[in-house]
Amino acid sequence: MSYPPLSGLPINSDTLSELQKNLSGLNPLQTAWLSGYLWARSQQMDAPAAVGAGAAAAPGAPEQASPVLILSASQTGNARRVAQSLQDKLKAAGVASVLKNAGDYKSRQLASERLVLIVASTQGDGEPPEEALTLHKSLFGKKPPEVKSLQFAVLGLGDSSYPDFCQAGKDFDSRLEQLGAQRLFERVDCDLDYQATADQWVEKTVAWLVEHESRNTAATSAPASVSALVNEPQVHAQIYTREKPFTATILTNQKITSRDSLKDVRHLEFDLGDSGIRYQPGDALGVWFRNDPALADSILSSTGVDGAANVTLADGKTLGVRYALIHHLEITQNTPAFVKGYAQITQDPDLLELVANTKALQDYIADTPIDVVLRRVPQVLTAQQLCDLLRPLTPRLYSIASAQEEVGDEVHITVALVEYEQDTIQYQGGASGYLNRRLEAGDEVDIFIEPSAHFRLPQDTQTPIIMIGAGTGIAPFRAFMQKRDAEDQEGANWLIFGNQSFKDDFLYQLEWQQLAKSERLSRYSFAWSRDQQEKIYVQHKLLQEGTQLWQWLQKGAHLYVCGDASRMAKDVEAALLEVIASEGGLSVDDADAYLDELRESHRYQRDVY
Numbered sequence: 001m002s003y004p005p006l007s008g009l010p011i012n013s014d015t016l017s018e019l020q021k022n023l024s025g026l027n028p029l030q031t032a033w034l035s036g037y038l039w040a041r042s043q044q045m046d047a048p049a050a051v052g053a054g055a056a057a058a059p060g061a062p063e064q065a066s067p068v069l070i071l072s073a074s075q076t077g078n079a080r081r082v083a084q085s086l087q088d089k090l091k092a093a094g095v096a097s098v099l100k101n102a103g104d105y106k107s108r109q110l111a112s113e114r115l116v117l118i119v120a121s122t123q124g125d126g127e128p129p130e131e132a133l134t135l136h137k138s139l140f141g142k143k144p145p146e147v148k149s150l151q152f153a154v155l156g157l158g159d160s161s162y163p164d165f166c167q168a169g170k171d172f173d174s175r176l177e178q179l180g181a182q183r184l185f186e187r188v189d190c191d192l193d194y195q196a197t198a199d200q201w202v203e204k205t206v207a208w209l210v211e212h213e214s215r216n217t218a219a220t221s222a223p224a225s226v227s228a229l230v231n232e233p234q235v236h237a238q239i240y241t242r243e244k245p246f247t248a249t250i251l252t253n254q255k256i257t258s259r260d261s262l263k264d265v266r267h268l269e270f271d272l273g274d275s276g277i278r279y280q281p282g283d284a285l286g287v288w289f290r291n292d293p294a295l296a297d298s299i300l301s302s303t304g305v306d307g308a309a310n311v312t313l314a315d316g317k318t319l320g321v322r323y324a325l326i327h328h329l330e331i332t333q334n335t336p337a338f339v340k341g342y343a344q345i346t347q348d349p350d351l352l353e354l355v356a357n358t359k360a361l362q363d364y365i366a367d368t369p370i371d372v373v374l375r376r377v378p379q380v381l382t383a384q385q386l387c388d389l390l391r392p393l394t395p396r397l398y399s400i401a402s403a404q405e406e407v408g409d410e411v412h413i414t415v416a417l418v419e420y421e422q423d424t425i426q427y428q429g430g431a432s433g434y435l436n437r438r439l440e441a442g443d444e445v446d447i448f449i450e451p452s453a454h455f456r457l458p459q460d461t462q463t464p465i466i467m468i469g470a471g472t473g474i475a476p477f478r479a480f481m482q483k484r485d486a487e488d489q490e491g492a493n494w495l496i497f498g499n500q501s502f503k504d505d506f507l508y509q510l511e512w513q514q515l516a517k518s519e520r521l522s523r524y525s526f527a528w529s530r531d532q533q534e535k536i537y538v539q540h541k542l543l544q545e546g547t548q549l550w551q552w553l554q555k556g557a558h559l560y561v562c563g564d565a566s567r568m569a570k571d572v573e574a575a576l577l578e579v580i581a582s583e584g585g586l587s588v589d590d591a592d593a594y595l596d597e598l599r600e601s602h603r604y605q606r607d608v609y
């Protein structure tokens with residue numbers, strides 16, 4: 001390996017040659033890990049210099065104001081990336097800032113902040129991301145923090161096909177104003193293709209702060225910059241990213257539900273080769289999928305578009321339209337924008353009436369795929385018209401089902417096929433159809449790691465854990481157990497798992513039986529919803545075993561919930577509150593406060609989608 005000439009390097013030649021000697025024996029993975037380690041370390045070394053609110057000024061030094069606070073409220077990484085880029089640009093512009101993950105920030109501290117910039121995505125049905133739930137609840141609670149002297153600005157990230165577009169950002173923005181804080185500028189809401197809008201907001205915010213913060217920040221001192229988001233070495237994030245994914249080879253693609261099951265759930269293993277990619281149990285795998293060519297052809301046929309015609313995409317690329325439909329555009333998720341645009345072009349009276357009614361439009365897109373819209377109201381379009389109606393393809397995320405302590409340079413996921421029938425045609429989800437039905441061992445897929453700092457095993461290996469999951473919600477618990485088993489961790493483990501049928505849908509049955517036999521799995525409870533006449537779900541098991549659950553919580557157990565967000569996670573939370581109230585002899589409000597406390601201390605973590 002050759003090194004650049006020494007002039008301009010911040011270390012002397014002796015130190016450099018010593019480093020070269022030590023580095024020569026490292027493999028690519030070790031080198032990559034070290035780069036992340038050193039980077040994180042360099043950030044921590046900045047910390048003592050921070051002009052944090054509590055930092056004592058040296059005698060005689062001019063008094064410095066507290067740094068700008070950036071709060072990142074993200075579930076799948078987009079808001080986190082924007083917040084990180086905001087901090088990087090502020091740092092380059094000489095404005096001191098502190099970047100915090102909302103989950104690691106105590107809302108009471110807002111009272112002593114001067115200026116906060118919130119970058120928040122929206123999840124669930126208009127809810128804040130998991131890591132910002134406590135902050136949100138505290139702001140909307142009976143005793144919100146005192147924020148009258150706070151200045152703020154909010155960037156919302158969302159998806160305009162949801163009825164509550166950017167609701168979490170809107171909530172933070174309106175509530176802070178209501179509580180007396182001063183808005184610096186109007187909130188900006190970003191749709192799924194957030195990058196350009198977010199970049200503009202970042203630029204505008206940095207420019208404003210450069211102009212106004214020069215009075216508050218010592219221009220001569222190096223800007224302090226502390227990032228709470230770098231407390232884990234993010235080596236993988238530096239090598240392969242969402243924008244620069246790794247092309248992995250599929251090692252295994254195996255159906256793990258029975259022939260009689262109503263679900264097609266697959267276990268997929270990918271070879272990470274010598275990519276150096278590292279991940280932790282709790283992280284998700286991002287998959288850049290390709291759309292079904294047959295669906296692309298059906299869309300071309302309904303619109304009379306020649307697949308070879310060229311189109312220019314939003315990012316300026318010019319491509320053949322068929323290629324663009326398969327590789328670059330969403331064709332499996334319908335959106336209000338698509339139906340509105342198509343209604344305008346066709347002037348179809350039914351579609352025009354539909355788009356005038358927001359609720360009816362939402363219901364319509366929930367069960368009418370784009371292909372069905374085009375088949376029902378066929379219309380000749382130009383290739384460009386067709387593409388302009390569609391939004392850019394976004395990768396899908398899958399909870400990682402393996403631990404590297406067990407599987408080394410592999411990553412495993414558990415994928416349920418989304419499949420439904422409309423107008424007698426069978427449709428599949430874009431990514432789950434690609435992974436479960438169109439790929440096999442030996443094929444290649446573009447992937448990346450999406451870290452989930454909000455879903456982590458306890459640091460103390462003795463701490464008991466309770467894992468509650470339904471369906472594919474089992475995935476991260478397989479990863480948790482692989483790690484705890486490989487490292488012979490002593491903490492007790494309780495799995496509470498639900499799926500339709502014991503015989504057909506017991507995902508990873510043999511592995512769980514083995515773990516139970518070896519007593520690594522200390523306790524297990526199963527809810528087979530369709531093995532009897534009445535439904536039995538995981539929350540029924542929680543209620544049945546409330547006394548045990550309470551005892552585990554008293555022993556410091558961490559609670560994890562994974563799987564469906566819209567129904568299961570809500571019902572599980574209601575059951576947890578019921579157990580806490582009845583077993584702990586607490587009022588409804590006190591049980592609620594108890595669960596909040598668990599959440600705030602990272603003992604109640606959810607990975608729900």
Ligand SMILES: Cc1cc2nc3c(=O)[nH]c(=O)nc-3n(C[C@H](O)[C@H](O)[C@H](O)COP(=O)(O)OP(=O)(O)OC[C@H]3O[C@@H](n4cnc5c(N)ncnc54)[C@H](O)[C@@H]3O)c2cc1C
Nearest residue numbers: 332367396397398399414415416420429430431432472609
């Ligand atoms: C952090 C995270 C972790 C996740 N982990 C997992 C995991 O471990 N395993 C897993 O399987 N999934 C997981 N998911 C979900 C996964 O990311 C995808 O959302 C899922 O696989 C569906 O994507 P798709 O591309 O196959 O379907 P899409 O192409 O997105 O299709 C879904 C669309 O199909 C339409 N549709 C669905 N049903 C019907 C119907 N009956 N009638 C008409 N239209 C319908 C709807 O418009 C819906 O938007 C996770 C998600 C997140 C955010």
Ligand SMILES: NC(=O)c1ccc[n+]([C@@H]2O[C@H](COP(=O)([O-])OP(=O)(O)OC[C@H]3O[C@@H](n4cnc5c(N)ncnc54)[C@H](OP(=O)(O)O)[C@@H]3O)[C@@H](O)[C@H]2O)c1
Nearest residue numbers: 416470471472498499500529537564565566567568571609
């Ligand atoms: N939002 C939705 O409407 C919806 C629906 C299905 C799947 N999904 C998504 O599809 C993906 C994979 O799903 P999956 O097939 O692995 O699992 P799943 O559809 O979530 O089902 C897993 C188990 O959960 C049960 N279940 C249903 N409602 C429940 C509730 N309110 N509380 C607790 N358990 C409940 C199911 O029972 P029964 O099937 O017998 O009712 C089944 O036994 C996930 O992304 C999931 O979020 C979403």
Ligand SMILES: Cc1cc2nc3c(=O)[nH]c(=O)nc-3n(C[C@H](O)[C@H](O)[C@H](O)COP(=O)(O)O)c2cc1C
Nearest residue numbers: 074075076077078079121122124126158159165166
């Ligand atoms: C399960 C799920 C639910 C979502 N619900 C909403 C919603 O109600 N409103 C909205 O505007 N966006 C919603 N979104 C879109 C996200 O806000 C959007 O993808 C955003 O870019 C994610 O940012 P993040 O990666 O920082 O979490 C949802 C996304 C997912 C995966």
